[in-house]
Amino acid sequence: MVAFEVAVNARRLPDAERAAVLTSPPGFGQVFTDHMVTLRWSRERGWHDGRLEPYGPFTLAPATSVFHYGQAIFEGMKAYRQDGGSIALFRPGANAERFNRSARRLAMPELPVDTFVEAIESLVARDRDWVPEGWGRSLYLRPFMIATQPGLGFTQPSSDYLFCVIASPVAPYFGPAGPRALTVWLCADYVRAAPGGTGAAKAAGNYAAAFVASRQAADEGCDQVVWLDAAEHAWVEEMGGMNLFFVYGGERPRLVTPALTGALLPGVTRDSLLTLARGLGMTAEEGRVSADQWRADCASGALTEVFACGTAAVVAPVGEVRGRTGGWRVGDGRPGPVTRRLHHALLSIQYGRKPDPFDWVHKVC
Numbered sequence: 001m002v003a004f005e006v007a008v009n010a011r012r013l014p015d016a017e018r019a020a021v022l023t024s025p026p027g028f029g030q031v032f033t034d035h036m037v038t039l040r041w042s043r044e045r046g047w048h049d050g051r052l053e054p055y056g057p058f059t060l061a062p063a064t065s066v067f068h069y070g071q072a073i074f075e076g077m078k079a080y081r082q083d084g085g086s087i088a089l090f091r092p093g094a095n096a097e098r099f100n101r102s103a104r105r106l107a108m109p110e111l112p113v114d115t116f117v118e119a120i121e122s123l124v125a126r127d128r129d130w131v132p133e134g135w136g137r138s139l140y141l142r143p144f145m146i147a148t149q150p151g152l153g154f155t156q157p158s159s160d161y162l163f164c165v166i167a168s169p170v171a172p173y174f175g176p177a178g179p180r181a182l183t184v185w186l187c188a189d190y191v192r193a194a195p196g197g198t199g200a201a202k203a204a205g206n207y208a209a210a211f212v213a214s215r216q217a218a219d220e221g222c223d224q225v226v227w228l229d230a231a232e233h234a235w236v237e238e239m240g241g242m243n244l245f246f247v248y249g250g251e252r253p254r255l256v257t258p259a260l261t262g263a264l265l266p267g268v269t270r271d272s273l274l275t276l277a278r279g280l281g282m283t284a285e286e287g288r289v290s291a292d293q294w295r296a297d298c299a300s301g302a303l304t305e306v307f308a309c310g311t312a313a314v315v316a317p318v319g320e321v322r323g324r325t326g327g328w329r330v331g332d333g334r335p336g337p338v339t340r341r342l343h344h345a346l347l348s349i350q351y352g353r354k355p356d357p358f359d360w361v362h363k364v365c
């Protein structure tokens, strides 16, 4: 097990300033806590030089491999302040395991799950005063790894890596009024991921390649991009950085989420909602939904709600779809009852207000 050497930040943000930030965080991931965790890997030494140290800049040579070949992966998770003041993580082991799957795909070293979780716990415990209070507020954690070998040779992966965790207090993604329904753009001109590619990895480059489509979506008056499969441009994969659920409402709602084909990111939220929905007596399955089916099922009224889900925004209803061949509304265009119920059920577990039958909540301090 790696030990983290502690260097306390002597220039911590004063209490009053921190309190002001926690009351109204200035946008997602804009302010960071007093500390960060760093850990290095080299071919000779393996993981070494673990530190919990003041948050601050890195110095890297211009020839550092990550700047040229993009070997970079990340994770996204949250620490929640529960009623009574204790702080908990949500399924941190699932993030640790996904981090290692991403690492394998990018030919980067794996980090023992215990070390990953310990790094997160150390940072959260040290900066516990930064975990905001209140439903929907949390401390967003961003573990990431970059290739740090200097040199432009590119026939082999980097020989050196830096793992780091930073943390940022966040307010509810959609503001105090709760999630509003999003308008999404069906992307026909670009592809996020292809079979055999990096779509299932949380690779930084996936995001770099997606920005052009986000900009197109914004130009079309949409909030987010919905990605279709690379081969046929027919099957719905996911939305921006979130997975999608299709809800066929009624007495006993039926939920369908696109199956993990290797081209989409296996979300922890997606997995948790599949389980929660079944626990609430709904049918929840993985399957295939085409854009044409989406439109037809909205027209017939069978498909009553669509929502996206992910750690950052939790649950985001989709109210309207637009594409090159026109658009349509989902249900009445507003957040639906199944979406709201699942959102509430998940938050209730994360904030410790409901029992945790699946052992998802991981107390830190």
Ligand SMILES: *Cc1c(COP(=O)(O)O)cnc(C)c1O
Pocket (backbone or CB within 6 Å): 076, 202, 238, 240, 241, 242, 243, 265, 266, 267, 268, 269, 270, 309, 310, 311, 312
């Ligand atoms: C992180 C991510 C998700 C959501 O995963 P969660 O574990 O639920 O946060 C979905 N799609 C993409 C592309 C992502 O990067």
